[in-house]
Amino acid sequence: MRRQRKGAKLLAIILGLSLVAAACGGDDDDDGDEATQNTAEEAVQGGEFIDLGTFVGDPPEHIDPALNSTLDAYQVVNSLYDGLTDIDASDPENPEIVPQVAESFESNDDATVWTFTIRDGLTFSDGTPVLPSSFERAWNRASDPELAGDYSYLMNFIEGGAERLAGEADTLSGVVADDDAMTLEVTLSAPYSNFDAVAGFQLFFPMPEAVEELDNQADWENGLMIGNGPFMLETERTDQEIVLVPNPEWDGTKYDEAFGLPEQPYLDRLTFRVSADPDTSYNAFEAGEGMTAQIPPGRVEEARSNHDTTLDVHILGSYHFDINMTDPVLGGEDNKLLRQAISQAIDRDEINEAVYEGSREVSTGITPPGIPGFEEGICEYCAYDAEAAQEAFDEWTAAGNEITEPLRVQYNTGAGHENVVAIMIDNLSAIGIDAAEEPIDTETYFTQLADGACTICRAGWFADYPTYDNFMYDLYGSDAANGGNNYSQYSSEKFDDLVAQAKETTDPDEQASLFQEAEGVMLNDDIAAIPLNWYLGDYAYNGDEIANFTQTNFGLIIWETVSLKS
Amino acid sequence: MTSYIIRRLLLIIPTVFVALSFLFFLFFLLPGDPASLIAGGANRAIDQGVLDRINARYGLNDPIPVQFVHYWQRTIQWDLGESFLNRRSVNEILGERSINSIRLGIWAILIEIIVGIAVGLLAAIRRYSIADKLTTIITAGASAVPVFVLGFVLQYLFAVQPNKLGWPEWTKLRTSGLGPDTWTFFFIPTGEQWRYLILPAITLASVSTALLARMTRGSMLEVLRADYMRTARSKGLGERDVVIRHGLRNAMLPVVTLIGIDFGTVIGVAVLTETTFSWPGLGSEIVQAVGQRDLPVLLGLTLAVVLAYALINLVVDLSYAWFDPRIRLGEGENS
Numbered sequence: 001m002r003r004q005r006k007g008a009k010l011l012a013i014i015l016g017l018s019l020v021a022a023a024c025g026g027d028d029d030d031d032g033d034e035a036t037q038n039t040a041e042e043a044v045q046g047g048e049f050i051d052l053g054t055f056v057g058d059p060p061e062h063i064d065p066a067l068n069s070t071l072d073a074y075q076v077v078n079s080l081y082d083g084l085t086d087i088d089a090s091d092p093e094n095p096e097i098v099p100q101v102a103e104s105f106e107s108n109d110d111a112t113v114w115t116f117t118i119r120d121g122l123t124f125s126d127g128t129p130v131l132p133s134s135f136e137r138a139w140n141r142a143s144d145p146e147l148a149g150d151y152s153y154l155m156n157f158i159e160g161g162a163e164r165l166a167g168e169a170d171t172l173s174g175v176v177a178d179d180d181a182m183t184l185e186v187t188l189s190a191p192y193s194n195f196d197a198v199a200g201f202q203l204f205f206p207m208p209e210a211v212e213e214l215d216n217q218a219d220w221e222n223g224l225m226i227g228n229g230p231f232m233l234e235t236e237r238t239d240q241e242i243v244l245v246p247n248p249e250w251d252g253t254k255y256d257e258a259f260g261l262p263e264q265p266y267l268d269r270l271t272f273r274v275s276a277d278p279d280t281s282y283n284a285f286e287a288g289e290g291m292t293a294q295i296p297p298g299r300v301e302e303a304r305s306n307h308d309t310t311l312d313v314h315i316l317g318s319y320h321f322d323i324n325m326t327d328p329v330l331g332g333e334d335n336k337l338l339r340q341a342i343s344q345a346i347d348r349d350e351i352n353e354a355v356y357e358g359s360r361e362v363s364t365g366i367t368p369p370g371i372p373g374f375e376e377g378i379c380e381y382c383a384y385d386a387e388a389a390q391e392a393f394d395e396w397t398a399a400g401n402e403i404t405e406p407l408r409v410q411y412n413t414g415a416g417h418e419n420v421v422a423i424m425i426d427n428l429s430a431i432g433i434d435a436a437e438e439p440i441d442t443e444t445y446f447t448q449l450a451d452g453a454c455t456i457c458r459a460g461w462f463a464d465y466p467t468y469d470n471f472m473y474d475l476y477g478s479d480a481a482n483g484g485n486n487y488s489q490y491s492s493e494k495f496d497d498l499v500a501q502a503k504e505t506t507d508p509d510e511q512a513s514l515f516q517e518a519e520g521v522m523l524n525d526d527i528a529a530i531p532l533n534w535y536l537g538d539y540a541y542n543g544d545e546i547a548n549f550t551q552t553n554f555g556l557i558i559w560e561t562v563s564l565k566s
Numbered sequence: 567m568t569s570y571i572i573r574r575l576l577l578i579i580p581t582v583f584v585a586l587s588f589l590f591f592l593f594f595l596l597p598g599d600p601a602s603l604i605a606g607g608a609n610r611a612i613d614q615g616v617l618d619r620i621n622a623r624y625g626l627n628d629p630i631p632v633q634f635v636h637y638w639q640r641t642i643q644w645d646l647g648e649s650f651l652n653r654r655s656v657n658e659i660l661g662e663r664s665i666n667s668i669r670l671g672i673w674a675i676l677i678e679i680i681v682g683i684a685v686g687l688l689a690a691i692r693r694y695s696i697a698d699k700l701t702t703i704i705t706a707g708a709s710a711v712p713v714f715v716l717g718f719v720l721q722y723l724f725a726v727q728p729n730k731l732g733w734p735e736w737t738k739l740r741t742s743g744l745g746p747d748t749w750t751f752f753f754i755p756t757g758e759q760w761r762y763l764i765l766p767a768i769t770l771a772s773v774s775t776a777l778l779a780r781m782t783r784g785s786m787l788e789v790l791r792a793d794y795m796r797t798a799r800s801k802g803l804g805e806r807d808v809v810i811r812h813g814l815r816n817a818m819l820p821v822v823t824l825i826g827i828d829f830g831t832v833i834g835v836a837v838l839t840e841t842t843f844s845w846p847g848l849g850s851e852i853v854q855a856v857g858q859r860d861l862p863v864l865l866g867l868t869l870a871v872v873l874a875y876a877l878i879n880l881v882v883d884l885s886y887a888w889f890d891p892r893i894r895l896g897e898g899e900n901s
C-alpha cells in the first residue's frame with residue numbers, strides 16, 4: 001500500500017526556526033523523558049479523542065473499503081469495518097492470521113477452495129445481520145468495473161474475477177454464499193495458500209443491503225456509510241474532519257477472546273482532523289489541540305525527547321530505489337556490474353542518520369522483518385562498500401562501457417526525498433559515476449513510473465497483509481510490469497516461477513525458502529532494486545492523556561482499544 | 567457614470583473568458599491522465615474498459631475544442647460541474663469555501679486598514695522620530711518574512727508556548743482549522759471562534775499591512791508639504807483637522823488602490839496562510855485541485871476568484887471619485 005503522506009517542503013527554514021524558538025523557549029521541555037507506560041487499568045470509558053497525526057496534507061480521497069488505497073484512510077476504514085480474518089501481531093516476529101467475522105476457515109489440500117464459516121449474531125450498525133451474502137455482495141461490488149478501485153485487481157485471485165473486472169460477468173463465479181449454513185465458499189483462480197491473509201484486507205470487507213439502494217456506488221463514502229466495525233460515522237465526512245462514534249451494534253466480546261477487545265470502544269467520539277501541513281499539525285499537537293501528531297521530518301529527535309512516540313514500532317514497509325531493467329545503460333545482463341556498483345556505493349547508514357535521524361532501520365533486502373518467512377541479509381550488495389563498488393565500476397568501464405550522460409535518480413517532490421537523493425548522488429560521484437537528480441511532481445510520479453519512466457527511481461511499499469508475496473509478486477512479478485507497481489519493469493522467468501511455486505506451497509518453511517530464493521534472484525542475480533531502509537512508526541502522542549496507543553506493524557492503530565486517561 | 571459602470575461590467579466578460587480558457591488549455595498540457603485519477607488513483611494498472619467508460623461519461627474522449635465548448639455551455643448557466651475526485655458539486659464546494667475565505671479576508675483587511683493607516687500616519691507626522699524609524703524597520707521586516715514562517719512563529723509563541731507553560735485556557739490561541747464556525751452578523755466571531763481566527767487573520771494581513779503603512783507614510787509626507795495644507799493651517803484650523811480632513815483624505819488615493827487590490831489578493835491567493843493554518847478557504851482548495859488534476863474544481867473556483875477580483879477593482883475605481891471629486895469617471899474617454 002502506498003502512503004499518502006507529504007513531508008515538509010519548507011523543512012530547512014522551519015527547522016532552523018524551531019531551533020531558534022526552542023532556544024528562546026527556556027527550560028520547559030524536559031517533561032517527556034519519563035516514558036509513560038500505558039497499562040490497560042488506566043483506561044477510562046468516554047471522552048473525545050482528537051487525532052492530528054493521520055491526515056496530514058490532503059483530506060483522504062476515499063474511505064470506501066472498495067476504493068481506498070492509502071494507509072492513512074485505512075485507519076478510518078478499519079474502524080468502520082471488520083473483516084473475515086484479522087492479523088494477530090502479538091508476536092511481531094510472527095504475525096498469525098486468525099478468524100474474526102469468520103468463526104473458522106479452512107482450505108482444501110491444494111489451497112484452491114476456501115470455506116469461511118461466518119459467526120452468528122453479528123450485525124451492521126443499521127441492525128441488519130452480517131451474513132455470508134454480505135461478503136458476496138461486497139465482493140461483487142468491489143469487482144464492478146464501474147466502481148473499480150486501485151485494489152480491485154486483487155479480485156483476480158478469485159475464479160471469475162478477471163471476467164467480472166473486464167465487465168464480461170455480472171457476478172464473481174467463484175463465490176458461493178449460503179446464508180442458512182452460514183458458509184462462504186470461495187474458489188480461487190489459482191492455488192494460493194495465503195488467501196486467508198488477503199481475505200481480511202479492506203477490499204474484502206462486508207457490505208450491508210443498504211448499499212444496494214444507491215444509484216451511484218461512488219456516493220457510499222460521501223454519506224453515512226454503514227459498517228460492521230467498532231465505530232460508525234457520526235456525520236458525513238468533510239474535507240476538514242472525519243468524526244466517528246461507537247457503533248452500538250458492535251460487541252468486541254463476540255470475537256475470540258484472543259483479540260482482547262472490549263464490549264464497546266472506550267472513546268465516545270473519535271475525530272480525525274485534517275491538517276494541511278505537517279508542521280502545523282505538530283504545532284497544534286504541542287498546543288494541546290489534539291492527542292497525536294505525525295512527526296515532521298527533521299524533528300524526530302525533538303519529538304523523541306519531548307513526547308511519547310511510536311518510533312519503536314517496526315512497520316512492515318520498505319523504502320528502496322528501483323532500477324529500470326530495460327534501460328540501455330543500466331539494464332540487462334551486461335550492465336549488472338554497474339548496478340552492483342551503484343548499490344554498493346550508497347551509504348545507507350549516512351542516509352538514515354542524516355535524513356531520518358535514525359528513525360528507520362537500514363535494510364538488508366526488500367521484504368521487512370515481521371513478514372512470515374523473512375530472513376536477515378538476503379541482499380549481497382546492499383551493504384556500503386566503496387571499494388567493491390569502485391572495482392565493479394572499473395570492471396564495467398574496462399569492458400568498454402561508459403556513461404554518456406548523467407544517470408537520472410528520480411523521486412517525487414515534497415516528501416523529503418531530495419535529501420536522500422543528494423547523498424546518493426554524492427556517493428555515486430565518489431566512485432566516478434555521474435548522476436543527476438530528477439524531481440517529479442508527486443501526483444503524476446507513480447503514473448509515470450508505472451508507464452515505464454523509471455531509470456533509478458524512489459519507491460516505497462507498505463504491506464497490505466503479512467505475506468511475502470505482497471512484496472514479491474506485487475512489486476517485481478512480471479504481471480505487475482507495464483502499468484503495475486513493478487517500476488523496474490523486471491521480468492524474470494526464474495523469479496516468476498519461484499513466486500508461483502511459493503504461492504501454491506502450503507508448508508510454511510518450504511514456502512519461506514522459495515520466496516527467499518526468489519528475492520535472492522531479484523536482488524543478487526539480477527540487481528533490480530536498491531533497498532535502503534525499513535520504516536518505523538511515526539506518530540507522536542501525549543501519553544499523559546491517552547492509554548493503549550500504539551501502531552501495529554501495518555501502521556494501523558486499533559482505535560477500539562485506545563482510551564483516555566481519567 | 568452609469569454607462570461607465572456598464573462598460574466596466576461588460577469588460578469583465580472577456581477577462582473571465584480569457585483567464586479560464588487559458589487555464590482550461592493549460593490543464594491538458596499537464597502530465598497525468600484525469601480518467602485514471604477518477605478511476606481511483608495514479609498508482610495502479612487500471613482496466614482499459616474502465617478508463618473508456620469514464621472517458622465517455624465525462625466526455626474526456628471528445629476532442630479538446632468540443633470539450634471546451636461544452637465547458638462554456640455549462641459554465642454560463644453557472645453549472646460548474648462536479649469534482650473528478652469525489653463527485654461533489656463544485657457549486658457546493660464553492661459556496662462552502664468562499665464564505666470561509668471572505669470571513670478571513672474581511673478581518674485581514676480590517677487589520678490592514680486600521681493598523682496600516684494608523685501606523686503610516688503616525689510615522690509621517692512624527693517623521694524621523696523613533697516611532698518612525700521603528701515603523702520603517704518593522705514594515706520592511708514584515709514584508710520580507712515569508713508568510714509560512716511568520717505563521718509558524720505566531721503558532722509557536724501564542725499557542726504552543728502558553729500550553730507548555732501551563733497558562734490559563736483563555737490565553738491560548740488555536741493553530742489550525744476553522745473552529746466551531748460560529749459567527750454573528752456574518753463576520754463577527756462568537757464564542758470560541760475568535761481564537762481560531764486571530765492568528766491566520768494577522769498572518770494574512772501582515773504583508774499587506776506593512777505595505778499599506780509604508781504607502782500611507784509616503785503619500786502622507788508628500789501631502790503634508792502641499793500648499794493647501796499650509797493654507798488650511800493659516801486659516802487657523804486645528805492641527806488634527808488639518809491632518810485628518812485635508813491631509814489624510816488627499817493621501818488616500820494610492821492607499822485605496824492598494825486596499826482594493828488586497829481584497830482580491832486576500833480572497834484568491836491566501837494560499838500559504840490557509841495552508842499553514844489549515845483554514846478551509848478557496849486558496850487551499852485551488853492548490854489541492856491543481857495537485858489532484860481536478861479540473862472542474864480548479865476552473866470553478868478560479869472563476870469565482872477572477873469575478874471577485876474584477877468586481878472589486880471596479881469598486882476601487884468608483885471610490886476614486888469619492889476621494890477625489892476632480893476625477894469624473896467615464897468622461898473624457900470619448901472626447
